[in-house]
Amino acid sequence: MKKPWSISTTVRNPERLRGFLKVLKESEGESFGSENQIKYQILLIKNKLYKPTDLTKEQESYFDDIEKEMPFAVAERIFHNQHYEDPAMRGRNSVAPLNKMGFCIAKNSAEQIKITSLGKLLLSEDYDLGNVFFIHFLKWQLPNPDSKTFSEDDGFNIKPFVGTLHLINEVNKRWESLGNKPVGITKEEFSLFVPTLIDHKNIGKQADAVVDFRDGLRKIKDEKEKRKYREKYKKNFAKKFLKTKSVREVELLLNNLKDYGDNAIRYFRLTRYIHIRGGGFHIDLEPRREIEIKALLKSDNASPIVFENVEKYLSYISDINEPTLPWETEDNLIKIATKLERDNKEYLDALVSEGAKVPIFSFKDIGVLNIDQLKKYIEDLRLYRRELQNIEIHDESQDLDKVREYIDLLKNIYQSESKKSIELERLATLALNALNDAIDIKPNYPVGDDNEPTFTAPANKPDIECFYEKFNSVCEVTMLVSRDQWYNEGQPVMRHLRDFENSHSNKNTYCLFIAPKLHQDTVETFWMAIKYGYKGTEQRIIPLSINQLVKMLDTLLKVKESGKLFKHSELLELYNDVVEITGRVSNSEEWLEEIPQVINSWQKSILSKA
Secondary structure, eight states: OOOOOOSSOOOOOOHHHHHHHHHHTTTTTSSHHHHHHHHHHHHHHTTTTOSSSSOOHHHHHHOOOTTTTOHHHHHHHHHHOOOOOSSHHHHHHHHHHHHHHHEEEOOOOOOEEEHHHHHHHHTTTOOOOHHHHHHHHHHHSOOOOOOSSOOOOGOBBBBBHHHHHHHHHHHHHHHTEEEEEEEEEHHHHHHSOOOOOOOBBGGGHHHHHHHHEEEEEEEHHHHHHHHHHHHHHHHHHHHHHTTOOOHHHHHHHHHHHHHHHHHHHHHHHHHTOOOTTTTTTTTEGGGGGGGHHHHHHOOOOOOOOOSSSSHHHHHHHHHHHOOOOOOOOOHHHHHHHHHHHHHHHHHHHHHHHTTOOOOOOOOGGGGOOOOHHHHHHHHHHHHHHHHHHHHHHHTTSSSSSHHHHHHHHHHGGGSSSSSSSHHHHHHHHHHHTTTSOOOOOOSOOOOOSSOBBSOOOOSOOOOOOEEEESSSSEEEEEEOOSHHHHHHHHHHHHHHHHHHHOOOTSEEEEEEESSSSHHHHHHHHHHHHHOOOOOTBBBOEEEEEEEHHHHHHHHHHHHHHTTTOOHHHHHHHHHHHHHHHTTTTHHHHHHHHHHHHHHHHHHHHHHHHH
8 A cells, every 4th residue: 555754763852862883893803793683682781771671670770770791691691581582683683774774784684783973973072963864865866775665666856955946946946936926835745745755856846735735725715614625635635645535545655644744844954954843843954055046956866776686775875975965066165165254254243233242163164175175174063053042042043032932942841842851951051041150051952054952962961050159050851750860861961060070170060950850769869969969979959840830931031120130140049049958958759848948038039039
């Protein structure tokens, strides 16, 4: 039966993929026969990246205590106690996404396990997640010799990512020809028309369908009638696509398409070639990559390449130097650098005119740079643009209406259209910027060219780094509320804090931890770090709920409304007050109970001065 494409079975959580790849690297150079397939799965258990279900109480303790090292013999016993019908298959399944993404070659047919150039890029200390996914998606095609899921017999004949860029471009051209402003495609349109675009030859036809659907919708004024139109159109479209009249099959397809679309948007967004705008409801081509996108669309019609065998395909998708990017010519690179320079200078002038303090940047004579120098200069210009964007965010956050907006968004975070964990990191960054006189608020999440986060911060760094005149801090956030909060955040937060303390030892360092609500096990872990130290030294951790962060912003708002400034020294008072509770209470439960009272007292004290 005909089906849409999806990336849900190919791409998992990037950090999880990275962890799996790190473990595989331990066996690089060895064969990947049955014995090493089993060994790989055991190593995943040993490194606590995979947790089987059938565990004894003693075995559970290794997973409960993230710092407790699991011996190989224990992991081996856990694995064999699962009594798998085909034990080696577990290792093959675990490595499959890494092979499909081109991060490694680990197959029965290969002589030895090899981490590819793309895999090495992912494992590098300061890897660029957007660049890694762009290299993959640029070459990902259906069908391909490594997959039987999406075959030529099923009608697949496309590079999905490149085809998506073409479809958005064609819709924009058609919509503009009708006298409208190009707006990309809506999330609803994306989910319906993008995963069902399975042949590059149908891009124009699919673009016509998008415009037809949209045009029919805008002619209807009554909301009830619009809903009827949507439902009828989608069902008819699904019937036509599937070539079936089965109600069950149509409903199943339409239910799946939303998930497929949301997932594709999330991962294509990582490449920085997709721009989300219109309040998050429209997906468009990234205007800041206009030259690159035009060159790509001109040189690649989204048709798949024919490969002689699986090995040649995997070699191609894993090579970071393939294909040659069509805009990496001297003329195009000069155009890109010139446009970035112009945009940055306009940004710079606007910020300076508003009295902002901006970092100095040395603009270069583009005409004397060779291709490699131009590529490096373009990268530097984009990093500088992000610095300017961060300054703009800080200045905007001082506006009272912006603070009210942050409060409202935090209160309603569960209704957010964005992925909740990414949204909380973004809002925490905005809230910390609003607290006025920080030297620098530095989020570690990857961003698109619009400076909006595309994913959460990598696992080896704090979510946000904060620098003030009198102290420094990190901020860690999570949407987890169950015991998983303790498992995923407890020890990692303390480790991030310690690494940051070691790197910035000139001032006292604090950690602000924010969650919808605090799990007692998480609080107990932080209590121990404050009272008795983490790896020999006491830490300063301030665990707060989202509602308590909102209360801090509400205090800031009232201070600003009175015409006064809220200083970082007043924020420091709260941090110290929360830490000092631990010196007068006997356990972590009492500490957690007293934090709201301390915040109330702090708020009254601050407002009494306003």
